[in-house]
Each structure stands twice: as structure tokens, then as C-alpha cells.
Amino acid sequence: xxxxxxxxxxxxxxxxxxxxxxxxxxxxxxxxxxxxxxxxxxxxxxxxxxxxxxxxxxxxxxxxxxxxxxxxxxxxxxxxxxxxxxxxxxxxxxxxxxxxxxxxxxxxxxxxxxxxxxxxxxxxxxxxxxxxxxxxxxxxxxxxxxxxxxxxxxxxxxxxxxxxxxxxxxxxxxxxxxxxxxxxxxxxxxxxxxxxxxxxxxxxxxxxxxxxxxxxxxxxxxxxxxxxxxxxxxxxxxxxxxxxxxxxxxxxxxxxxxxxxxxxxxxxxxxxxxxxxxxxxxxxxxxxxxxxxxxxxxxxxxxxxxxxxxxxxxxxxxxxxxxxxxxxxxxxxxxxxxxxxxxxxxxxxxxxxxxxxxxxxxxxxxxxxxxxxxxxxxxxxxxxxxxxxxxxxxxxxxxxxxxxxxxxxxxxxxxxxxxxxxxxxxxxxxxxxxxxxxxxxxxx
Amino acid sequence: xxxxxxxxxxxxxxxxxxxxxxxxxxxxxxxxxxxxxxxxxxxxxxxxxxxxxxxxxxxxxxxxxxxxxxxxxxxxxxxxxxxxxxxxxxxxxxxxxxxxxxxxxxxxxxxxxxxxxxxxxxxxxxxxxxxxxxxxxxxxxxxxxxxxxxxxxxxxxxxxxxxxxxxxxxxxxxxxxxxxxxxxxxxxxxxxxxxxxxxxxxxxxxxxxxxxxxxxxxxxxxxxxxxxxxxxxxxxxxxxxxxxxxxxxxxxxxxxxxxxxxxxxxxxxxxxxxxxxxxxxxxxxxxxxxxxxxxxxxxxxxxxxxxxx
Ligand SMILES: Nc1nc2c(ncn2[C@@H]2O[C@H](COP(=O)(O)OP(=O)(O)O)[C@@H](O)[C@H]2O)c(=O)[nH]1
Ligand SMILES: [Mg+2]
Numbered sequence: 001x002x003x004x005x006x007x008x009x010x011x012x013x014x015x016x017x018x019x020x021x022x023x024x025x026x027x028x029x030x031x032x033x034x035x036x037x038x039x040x041x042x043x044x045x046x047x048x049x050x051x052x053x054x055x056x057x058x059x060x061x062x063x064x065x066x067x068x069x070x071x072x073x074x075x076x077x078x079x080x081x082x083x084x085x086x087x088x089x090x091x092x093x094x095x096x097x098x099x100x101x102x103x104x105x106x107x108x109x110x111x112x113x114x115x116x117x118x119x120x121x122x123x124x125x126x127x128x129x130x131x132x133x134x135x136x137x138x139x140x141x142x143x144x145x146x147x148x149x150x151x152x153x154x155x156x157x158x159x160x161x162x163x164x165x166x167x168x169x170x171x172x173x174x175x176x177x178x179x180x181x182x183x184x185x186x187x188x189x190x191x192x193x194x195x196x197x198x199x200x201x202x203x204x205x206x207x208x209x210x211x212x213x214x215x216x217x218x219x220x221x222x223x224x225x226x227x228x229x230x231x232x233x234x235x236x237x238x239x240x241x242x243x244x245x246x247x248x249x250x251x252x253x254x255x256x257x258x259x260x261x262x263x264x265x266x267x268x269x270x271x272x273x274x275x276x277x278x279x280x281x282x283x284x285x286x287x288x289x290x291x292x293x294x295x296x297x298x299x300x301x302x303x304x305x306x307x308x309x310x311x312x313x314x315x316x317x318x319x320x321x322x323x324x325x326x327x328x329x330x331x332x333x334x335x336x337x338x339x340x341x342x343x344x345x346x347x348x349x350x351x352x353x354x355x356x357x358x359x360x361x362x363x364x365x366x367x368x369x370x371x372x373x374x375x376x377x378x379x380x381x382x383x384x385x386x387x388x389x390x391x392x393x394x395x396x397x398x399x400x401x402x403x404x405x406x407x408x409x410x411x412x413x414x415x416x417x418x419x420x421x422x423x424x425x426x427x428x429x430x431x432x433x434x435x436x437x438x439x440x441x442x443x444x
Numbered sequence: 445x446x447x448x449x450x451x452x453x454x455x456x457x458x459x460x461x462x463x464x465x466x467x468x469x470x471x472x473x474x475x476x477x478x479x480x481x482x483x484x485x486x487x488x489x490x491x492x493x494x495x496x497x498x499x500x501x502x503x504x505x506x507x508x509x510x511x512x513x514x515x516x517x518x519x520x521x522x523x524x525x526x527x528x529x530x531x532x533x534x535x536x537x538x539x540x541x542x543x544x545x546x547x548x549x550x551x552x553x554x555x556x557x558x559x560x561x562x563x564x565x566x567x568x569x570x571x572x573x574x575x576x577x578x579x580x581x582x583x584x585x586x587x588x589x590x591x592x593x594x595x596x597x598x599x600x601x602x603x604x605x606x607x608x609x610x611x612x613x614x615x616x617x618x619x620x621x622x623x624x625x626x627x628x629x630x631x632x633x634x635x636x637x638x639x640x641x642x643x644x645x646x647x648x649x650x651x652x653x654x655x656x657x658x659x660x661x662x663x664x665x666x667x668x669x670x671x672x673x674x675x676x677x678x679x680x681x682x683x684x685x686x687x688x689x690x691x692x693x694x695x696x697x698x699x700x701x702x703x704x705x706x707x708x709x710x711x712x713x714x715x716x717x718x719x720x721x722x723x724x725x726x727x728x729x730x731x732x733x734x735x736x737x738x739x740x741x742x743x744x745x746x747x748x749x750x751x752x753x
Contacts, residue, residue, distance in 0.1 A: 039497035042677035045488055107675060108700065108728070109558025138728070140597035145590035152589065192703040219558060223494035223677020225705045246557060249642040251679040274557075274587070 008033045009071035022070045027059045030074050034292075041254035041291045044227040047261045055081055075292075082288035085257055089281040090241045090266025093212040099131070099182035101173065101209045104243075105202055105233055106217040108190030111245035111271055113142065115217050116187040117149035118271065118279040123183060124155060131181035132157040133172030135165045135205065136189035146187055153276050156181065165189065169205045186211070193232035202237045213240045215268060218255055220247045226255035227262055234263040245271035248278070254291050327385035330417050331377045334370060372405060376413045379403035388414055478511070478519055486526065493745045494677050495708035503529055527742050533711045534738040536718030543695050543722050544572070545665045548626060550619065550634045552659075554652060554691060555671035556683050557640030560699035560725055562591070564671050565637040566598035567725065567733040568697075572633055573604060580631040581606040582622045584655075586613045587639035595637050602730055605631070615639070615651070616658040623662045634664075643686030656691045667694040669722065674700045674707035684713045693717060699725030702732065706745050 012030045031052050038048045058077050094100045102119065104112045116132055123130040132150045134157065136142035143159070150157035156179075158172035169186055176184040188205065191198035206214065216230060216239050233239055242259050247270045256267055270282045319325045377385060379402035384390055391399070391414065400407045483504065490500040507525055510516045516525050544551075551568070553561050565581060573579045581599050585591030586609040599606030607625070609618040615638060622634050638655070641648040659666055668691045672680050687693065698707050701724045710721065721736040 036497050039491060040678055042494075042679070045491045107703075109560060109673065111558060139594070140601075141590040141594035144593050145588070148589035192700075194704050219673075219675075221556065221673075221676045221679040221683075223675060223680075223705070223709065224492045225494075225675045225677075225703070228704060229675075246642060248645075249556075249679070250644045250682055254677075 009074055012071070024060050026070070027056065027074070030071070031056055031059070034074065034078050037293050038254060038257075038291070041252035041293065042221075042223045042226070042258075043254035043291065044224050044258035044261070047227070047258050050261065051078075051081055051085070051257075075294075079285070079288050079292065079294075082257065082291060083284045085260055086282075086284040086287050087260065087266055088284060090268040092268065093240065094183070095210075095212045098180070099173070099176040099184045100213075101176075101184045101186065101211040102213040102215065103186045103188060103202075103206065103209070103211040103237075104215050104217050105188050105237060105239075106190060107192065107219070107222075107229060108139075110190060110217045110219045110222075112190065112217045113145050113149065113187050114274065114276070115243055115245060115269075115271060115279070116146060116185045117153055117155075117276050118269075119185050120150070120155040121153050121276050122269075122279065123185075124153070128183065129181050130155055131172065131176045131179070131184045133169060133176075133184050133186045134158070135168050135172070135186050137163055137165055137168065138189045142187075142189065149276065165201055166204050166208060169209050173209050183212075184209075193229045193236075199232070199236045202233075206237055214238060215241045215243050216259065216263075216265075217243045217245060218259065220244050220251040220253040220255065220270075221249070222255045224258075227258045230259040231262050234265070239263055239265045241265050241268040243267075243269045243271065243279075244282075248272045252291050252293060253287065256287060257291065325421055327377050327380065327388050327417060328382070330420070331374065331385070334374055334377075372403075372409060373413050373416070375403040376400075376405055376410050388417065478517065478522060482519060482522065483508075486522070489746070490708065493706035493708035494680075495745070496678050496681075496712050499533075499712050523746060527746060530711060530742045530745060531738055533715045534721075534741065535714075537696070537710065537714035537721040537736065538738060539720045539722065539736075543667060543720075544577075544633070545667075547665060548623070548632050548634075548663075549665040549667060550623060550636060550659055551667045551669055552619075552636050552638060552652075552656065552691065553669050553671060553697075554638050554687055555640060556643060556673070556676075559640065559671045559673040559676070560697075561585075561640060561671045562594050562598070562637050563728065564669075564697050564699060564723075564725060564733075565595060565635050566602060567730055568669075568723070569599070569604045569635050570602050570730045571723075571733055572635075573602075577633040578631045579604055579633045579635060580622060580626055580629075582618060582634055582636040583608045584615045584618055584636045585609075585639040586611055586615055586618070591639060592637075598730070616655045619655055619659045620662065623659065623664050643683050643690075649686060649690045652687075652690050668692055669695050669697055670719070671697045671699055672707075672710070672713070674698050675703065675705040676707075676709060678709060678712075680709035681712050681716070684717055684719065688717055688719070693719040695720050695722035697721070697723045697725060698736070702726045707741075708745055710741070 009030050012026070012033060034055065035048055035052050038051065039045070043051070055074070055077050059074055092102070104116055106112055120130045120132055132146055132155055134143040134146040147157045147159055158175045160168065160171045162168045162171050165188065172184055172186065176182060186205070186209065188202060189198070191202070193199065214237050216233050218226060218229070222229070230239070242256070242265055244253055244256055244267060247253055259265070260267065267282060269279050272278045272280060319329055376399060379399045380391070384395065391410070396407045396410045399410050487500060487504060490503065491497060503526065506529055507516060507522065510525055516522050553565050555561050562585065569579050569581050581595060581604050583592030583595035583606055585595070589611070592608045592611070596606050596608050607618065607622050609615065619636060622636065626632070626634055638652065641652070643649065656666060656668070670684060670687050670693050672683065676683070684693065684696070696713070696719050698710060698721060701707060713719070714721065724734050724736050726732045726734055
């Protein structure tokens with residue numbers, strides 16, 4: 001099975017639940033695993049505690065105890081709680097009299113400047129005429145950075161003589177007014193929430209420019225600090241939303257939950273790359289899966305749909321349904337996966353595998369594994385590929401020799417293939433032969 | 445060590461806590477008896493310091509074992525035992541040997557986006573210049589807008605020579621030039637900034653490998669320094685692993701310890717990878733760099749109310 005958390009929960013219930021009914025104590029044992037998963041994802045200690053309490057109440061009060069599939073039930077409840085806490089993506093507010101002002105605030109290095117440029121691109125696409133306002137006179141070349149980004153995306157940047165953050169912001173607002181540019185996106189300097197002077201500066205800027213949005217830009221790799229950071233920025237400046245950056249890596253992004261829980265402000269965008277169009281709205285269910293370490297299977301599917309020929313996908317689905325998915329199809333699938341992008345990136349989106357990939361030398365190993373699998377299948381005859389049950393001792397030796405691998409390697413490929421076959425079969429209920437496979441069901 | 449305000453104040457802060465602890469009860473534990481809530485508080489202190497749930501479980505298990513064996517009876521025992529356990533996790537983080545060899549050396553400063561690489565290069569330039577090295581800075585972030593500008597502004601301020609790469613240019617070629625011109629002009633320490641990168645991106649990590657490979661062809665010592673941001677949580681482990689795999693790790697710099705983040709992920713990183721922490725960053729100025737003191741680091745973990753500086 002793919003999903004690490006479901007696996008662990010299953011193991012818990014297998015160990016404990018065999019006695020017949022699942023008990024409350026069993027649920028607690030399962031919740032310990034959930035708790036670990038959330039803490040691993042950097043959700044704040046106290047937020048985890050509150051979440052686990054809610055899940056526990058629901059789990060004990062409802063069907064988990066009677067359920068035949070207690071592990072899935074627990075995951076489902078947890079997933080629902082996370083999805084609910086994440087909420088729907090927030091929309092950006094506009095001022096009744098333009099220009100609308102958007103202030104970006106956050107710690108040093110969280111990605112504010114890049115996000116400012118991404119927002120500019122976003123508004124431009126909507127036919128608006130934004131102005132970028134650099135407000136970081138401290139970090140060397142911060143203003144220069146924004147000005148280059150502005151040029152790159154063809155959005156004007158306010159570059160005045162002011163040498164002080166408040167003055168820069170006021171002047172930028174004046175420029176936006178006279179040139180009829182809206183929104184004005186203010187890129188403030190990164191600061192520690194513990195720095196009282198610099199927090200005061202933000203308050204003064206806010207009072208001067210009366211922003212419609214004060215967005216906290218937070219790095220998705222941030223740990224337990226996220227809670228204090230959000231709390232402090234919120235109580236001093238009053239946040240209206242969150243943008244979580246650098247989600248194109250393997251950070252689980254549990255900070256999103258911590259920020260939501262302590263501020264209640266919505267998550268408005270996520271940053272998913274260094275290019276200036278790499279910002280999007282988010283899907284609460286996907287984000288919840290990611291935080292739980294269940295991988296971003298939906299993004300993977302979407303990307304697959306972009307790269308993979310739809311007819312072929314349907315053909316494979318037909319085969320899966322009729323139980324005739326063979327090694328030829330497996331080979332085809334492997335090659336498609338390789339076409340979808342750098343293999344480690346693709347694999348990291350697959351639940352469970354992402355975690356396994358975390359181990360040393362994994363990327364090279366993953367690539368080598370795929371090459372090996374391909375070599376083994378290629379050394380089979382077409383007849384063998386369609387009827388893998390034919391492969392016994394002597395055929396196995398021949399295949400191993402032909403592919404430069406060992407008989408054990410061949411066995412491993414075959415057993416992988418059988419696992420996938422089984423997984424697919426399990427995910428397609430017998431009575432829904434006409435429906436498309438909904439892979440998400442696997443993880444609920 | 446440079447005349448480093450950061451370092452001195454770290455020590456002072458630690459001394460302050462130590463004396464506070466001696467007199468009355470530590471804030472971690474709240475009261476004197478070793479009851480359930482002491483253990484709960486301890487767990488919370490460790491996890492909220494980003495030590496990580498698995499590492500925390502491991503530590504608590506060891507401490508409970510020691511309690512059962514009778515060597516931990518009072519809160520003060522517990523505090524001391526924990527400090528000992530935490531310190532032993534940092535064994536690998538202590539400097540086993542000097543970071544810089546004699547002779548022409550190229551230091552590659554690498555890390556995730558926004559962790560503080562460029563600022564650290566400037567700080568290191570100042571530090572080693574004061575230590576008597578002939579330093580050349582190399583602005584190797586050819587990716588980010590104004591990325592190399594940022595370092596050349598620092599170089600001007602610190603009166604350090606700096607080679608600047610073209611935006612979009614090849615960092616490996618830049619490193620090569622830096623080494624040859626150091627030979628010609630008598631620099632013996634090259635500090636090279638690199639573009640921030642997300643460690644799961646194969647092509648970007650490959651680029652870093654290539655940078656190192658190309659540099660290795662020249663007759664120069666190479667040292668890699670990974671910059672880790674103290675506010676980073678469990679992802680720091682994955683970062684350290686990936687950068688280590690790509691270019692090796694001769695040392696770590698932990699930045700942004702001037703905030704309230706404790707940087708507890710370092711325990712897992714140090715014990716898993718055994719990489720020595722060479723410096724800590726304690727602010728945005730060129731002098732905000734200090735040596736790593738494991739005792740001080742552990743002390744701040746044990747005192748939630750204590751910032752690192
Ligand atoms: N408070 C604090 N800020 C730091 C420290 N080191 C770097 N920064 C800030 O973090 C931000 C990102 O630093 P930079 O060197 O540009 O990071 P890079 O993207 O890794 O090169 C800048 O605003 C720096 O001033 C530190 O030790 N403490
Ligand atoms: Mg930089």
C-alpha cells in the first residue's frame with residue numbers, strides 16, 4: 001500500500017483490533033500515530049493537541065468502533081478535520097476607492113519579494129494595472145531585486161529617493177493614485193516578530209496606507225515558530241491572509257494549520273516555484289493530504305493528465321477494470337512516469353513513497369530502480385509480459401541474464417507488479433465498473 | 445573569533461539562565477516535584493523547540509529509563525540528565541578539527557532559498573579577513589534577480605574584493621575563474637555564494653554537484669558549508685540530507701538564532717549526519733556571527749523564555 005499513515009494505522013488495528021471490536025484504547029493508540037504524523041509536518045504542538053482531541057471525540061462517538069475498516073475511518077476523520085481547519089482559499093479584497101493596497105509582511109527570507117512579483121503577474125492577468133512598492137531599505141539590493149523583477153514582468157515599480165520604509169510606502173501610494181495604478185503591492189522588509197521597533201514600523205505603515213490586505217508570507221519549511229510569528233504579526237498589524245511559499249519542495253507545510261488555528265485568517269495562495277507564474281490557489285483536501293504525509297496524489301494525477309495521452313489512460317483503466325493489466329502495460333506506465341518530469345519529484349508526490357525517498361541516496365536509487373525494472377521487463381518475451389504467471393525458474397534465470405540483473409531482482413519486479421495489480425483491483429469496487437477510478441478513494 | 449557581540453551575549457544569556465535555574469525552578473518544569481505535568485512540560489518544550497516528535501520520544505524514553513534506575517529523582521536531576529542527553533546528540537556537531545586548511549581554499553556556501561547564505565558569506569568574509577586570510581568573495585547567485593548585486597554591496601561595505609557573475613551565467617565557470625584569479629592575485633580564501641535551491645529539485649542539485657566537480661579539477665582545497673535557518677522545522681533534516689548527498693558537508697551555519705526560534709532540528713541533523721556546526725548567525729549585520737557553543741545551544745532549548753541572544 002502506498003500511504004504511510006494508513007499503513008501504520010492499519011498495523012495498529014491489526015495488532016489490537018483482532019480481538020473483535022475496536023476499543024477506545026485502540027483508537028488512542030491509532031491517534032498516537034496521527035499525532036506523530038502531524039508533528040512531523042511541523043503543525044504546532046498545541047494545535048496538534050486540539051486537533052487530536054477533536055478527532056478522538058468524533059472517533060469514539062461514531063462508527064470507528066464498529067467499523068470493519070477502523071484505520072480508514074480514522075484517516076477519514078483526521079483528513080476531514082484538517083480540511084475543515086484549512087478552510088477554503090481566501091479571495092483578495094479590493095478597496096472601495098482605488099488604489100487597493102496590499103501589504104506583504106513576514107520573517108526574513110520567507111519569499112516576500114518574489115511573491116510581490118507573482119501577485120503583480122496575477123493582477124496583470126486579470127487586466128488590472130498594479131504598482132510594485134519596495135519598502136525594504138535595509139537588506140542590500142532588496143529594492144534592486146524588486147525593480148528587476150518588475151521589469152521582467154513588465155509591471156511598474158515605484159523607485160523614489162526616499163530612504164525610509166514609511167516614506168517609501170506613502171510615496172508609492174501617492175504615485176499609484178496619480179498614475180491610476182491599482183493594486184499597490186508593498187514589499188516590506190523581513191523582520192523578526194520579536195523586534196519591537198520593526199514591528200512598530202509595520203504598524204505605522206499600515207496606519208499610513210490603510211491596506212485592504214495585510215498578507216503574512218510564510219515559508220512552508222517553518223517549524224513550531226509559525227504559531228508565535230503569526231500570533232504576533234496578527235496582534236500587532238492585523239493580518240487578513242496567509243501566503244505559504246516554497247511548496248514545490250518536500251516540506252509538508254503544517255504551518256498552514258498553525259496559522260489558521262491561531263489567527264483564523266484564510267490561506268490565500270501557495271507558492272510552488274521560482275518562476276513568476278508559480279503561484280496558485282490551493283485545494284484544502286490536497287493540502288490536508290500533504291500535511292498528513294499522504295502525498296500530493298491529486299497533483300500527480302493532474303500532471304499525469306497533462307503529459308499522458310487520454311486515450312491511453314482510458315485503455316489502461318479498461319484493462320484494470322477487466323483485470324487484464326499486464327507487464328506490457330506496466331512498462332508503458334513506467335515510461336510515462338519517467339516522461340512526467342524528474343523522477344524524484346514525481347515520486348515524492350506519491351504517498352508513502354515520498355517518505356521512503358527521504359532516505360539517503362534515494363534519488364539515484366529511485367532512478368536506478370526504474371531503470372532496473374525497465375530492463376527486466378524488456379528482457380521478457382511479449383508472451384511472458386502478457387502472462388507473467390508463466391515465469392518460473394528457468395525463464396527467470398534467462399530474464400536475469402538478459403537484463404544483467406539477478407533472479408532476485410526479477411522476482412522483486414514481479415512482486416511489485418502484482419502489488420500494483422492488487423492495489424488497483426482493490427480500488428475499483430466491483431459494482432462501479434463504469435465509473436472512472438477515483439484514486440483519492442484509496443486514501444480515505 | 446571576531447569581536448562578536450552575538451557570542452558574548454549568548455554566553456551572558458546562558459549564564460543568566462543558569463543562575464536563575466539554580467535559585468528557583470526552571471520555567472520548563474513549572475514546579476519542583478517530578479510529576480506527570482513535569483514530563484508533559486518537558487515534552488512540550490522539546491517539541492516546540494523543533495526537536496521533532498521522534499527525537500523527543502527517544503529522549504523522554506531514555507530519561508524515564510534513568511528515572512526507573514534511580515539516577516533521576518528530582519527536577520534538577522531531570523534537567524541535568526536532559527541537558528546531558530541533548531549535549532551528547534550534539535557530539536557530532538562539535539568541531540573536530542579546524543574548518544579551514546592552509547593554502548588556497550574554496551568555500552562553497554549552499555542551502556535552501558532564503559536561509560541567509562548571502563549574508564553569511566559577507567559575515568564569513570569579515571571574520572576570516574580579520575583572522576588574517578586574503579579573502580575573495582564570489583557572488584555566485586546568478587539565478588535570483590539582483591542576487592549577485594546583494595553580495596557586491598556587502599563587499600563594498602566591508603572593503604572586500606568580489607567577483608560577480610552574470611545573471612543566468614554558469615556558476616561553475618565563475619568558480620573556475622575565481623580560483624585562477626586568486627592564484628594570480630594572491631588570495632588564499634575564496635568564499636562563494638550560491639543560488640538558493642530546493643533540495644528535491646534534481647537538476648538544481650546536479651548543478652551544484654557539477655560546480656564542485658569543476659572546482660575539484662583545480663589545485664584547490666574545497667569546503668562546503670550548509671546554511672540552515674533556525675526557524676526551519678523538520679524539513680531541515682531533509683535539506684541537510686540532500687545537500688550532503690550532493691556536495692558533502694564540511695560544516696553547518698545555523699542562522700537567525702537572534703529570534704525566538706530554537707533550531708532544535710539540529711539535534712536530529714547533528715546526530716544523523718555528524719556534521720560540525722561551525723558558526724551561528726545572530727542578526728543581519730556583518731558582525732552578527734558567532735562560534736557554535738553546544739552548552740549555550742542546549743541551555744536555550746531548556747529555557748523557553750530565553751532567546752538565543
Ligand atoms: N535576523 C536574522 N536575519 C538574517 C540572518 N541571516 C540572514 N538574515 C536575513 O535573512 C534574509 C535572507 O538572507 P539572504 O542572505 O538574502 O538569504 P539567501 O537567500 O540564503 O542568500 C535577509 O533579509 C537577511 O538579512 C540572521 O542570522 N538573523
Ligand atoms: Mg542569496
